[in-house]
Amino acid sequence: xxIVWFFAIIAIILLVTTCMLISxxxxxxxxxxxxxxxxxxxxxxxxDRRILAKDxxxxxxxxxxxxxxxxxxxxKLVQAEKTENANRQLMTNFSHDIRTPLTTLIxxxxxxxxxxxxxxxxxxxxxxxxxxxxxxxxxxDAFFEWFKLxxxxxxFHFEQMDINELTRNIIIEWIPKFExxxxxxxIFLDDNEIIVETDVSAYTRIINNLIQNVVQHSNGSYIAxxxxxxxxxxxxxxxxxxxxxxxxxxxxxxxxxYKCDNSRATLGxxxxxxxxxxxxxxxxxGIAAYSAPNIKTVFDxxxxxxxxNEKNKKx
Numbered sequence: 192x193x194i195v196w197f198f199a200i201i202a203i204i205l206l207v208t209t210c211m212l213i214s215x216x217x218x219x220x221x222x223x224x225x226x227x228x229x230x231x232x233x234x235x236x237x238x239d240r241r242i243l244a245k246d247x248x249x250x251x252x253x254x255x256x257x258x259x260x261x262x263x264x265x266x267k268l269v270q271a272e273k274t275e276n277a278n279r280q281l282m283t284n285f286s287h288d289i290r291t292p293l294t295t296l297i298x299x300x301x302x303x304x305x306x307x308x309x310x311x312x313x314x315x316x317x318x319x320x321x322x323x324x325x326x327x328x329x330x331x332d333a334f335f336e337w338f339k340l341x342x343x344x345x346x347f348h349f350e351q352m353d354i355n356e357l358t359r360n361i362i363i364e365w366i367p368k369f370e371x372x373x374x375x376x377x378i379f380l381d382d383n384e385i386i387v388e389t390d391v392s393a394y395t396r397i398i399n400n401l402i403q404n405v406v407q408h409s410n411g412s413y414i415a416x417x418x419x420x421x422x423x424x425x426x427x428x429x430x431x432x433x434x435x436x437x438x439x440x441x442x443x444x445x446x447x448x449y450k451c452d453n454s455r456a457t458l459g460x461x462x463x464x465x466x467x468x469x470x471x472x473x474x475x476x477g478i479a480a481y482s483a484p485n486i487k488t489v490f491d492x493x494x495x496x497x498x499x500n501e502k503n504k505k506x
Contacts, residue, residue: 233261289330296323333462336396340469347390347473354387354394354425355380355418361398362416365406369414372406379417387425387496393470400463401429401490409433409488424476427492435484444480 229241241258299320302308308316339345359380369376398416405414411433419426436444445468471478476494 230257233257239265289327292323292326292330296320296327299323333466337462337466337469340466340473347393349388349390351386351388352391353384354389355383355385357391357394358398358416358418358427361395362402365402368406373412374406375413377413377415377417379415381418381420385418385420385425385496387494389474389494393473397467397470397474397492398427398429400467401492404463405429405431405433409435424493424495427494429490429492431488432486433488435486435488436480436482437484441480441482445478 239261241261299316303313303316303320359378362378366376368374402414402416405411409431411431413432415428415430417428419428445464468478471492471494474494476492478493479491480489481491482488
């Protein structure tokens with residue numbers, strides 16, 4: 192009799208265990224079906240779909256990871272849409288920026304060709320046409336420079352050089368322009384060497400863009416450029432006494448296409464300061480701006496004395 196009871200108990204235990212396993216398998220099958228349905232919704236493009244996870248469930252980790260993947264790709268999609276919209280706006284602005292000087296250029300050239308103007312007036316038309324041609328070139332250069340940087344197609348070559356001498360040679364080219372525009376200027380560069388490792392072309396474009404921004408947009412009459420040496424980095428400042436930048440515009444001046452004053456839409460591509468920031472990222476540096484309108488505006492640039500690329504960082 193005891194043996195019968197023993198086998199009966201064993202049978203009951205086996206039956207209960209089997210029922211529990213079957214129930215668990217059915218639950219897991221249902222969960223897998225729910226996950227499969229959720230994945231179909233996500234694959235259809237609805238990245239807001241989430242899978243509810245249950246503590247202790249064997250599918251919990253899978254649910255969490257699927258949710259993380261959906262969230263990750265949603266962020267990527269949002270960023271891609273922002274980039275696409277920005278590129279579309281860039282193309283629109285670029286088309287607008289070149290249309291105005293191009294129309295003016297064609298009008299002046301047509302007048303010259305048709306002999307509508309003669310003598311001194313003709314010479315003035317030629318000078319204006321030349322100015323518009325250079326303006327078109329500036330817009331086109333900035334446009335292609337931005338996309339070359341943005342697509343990471345540009346190759347940089349770092350070499351050691353005296354940053355004071357390099358900066359001095361860049362500024363010398365601007366002296367006639369300062370005098371033509373009526374700008375007083377101070378250049379604070381030491382005679383001693385400051386050896387840094389940088390890309391000459393990138394550094395030159397940074398300085399040129401900052402100076403051009405002052406000359407073209409500040410409405411000022413004074414510019415000061417100086418370099419200070421620190422143990423680990425170099426600090427360069429570009430200061431002017433122009434109309435300045437309002438507090439509400441200041442946080443956005445390095446964003447591409449941002450123009451503080453819409454009335455001067457034909458005087459710039461809106462890419463100059465954005466290109467400066469991108470180039471400084473390549474050099475491992477940074478930039479900040481401070482402004483007291485109609486008193487002083489300062490662009491403060493810092494970059495390391497020695498360039499450290501990603502390979503060296505890892506080692």
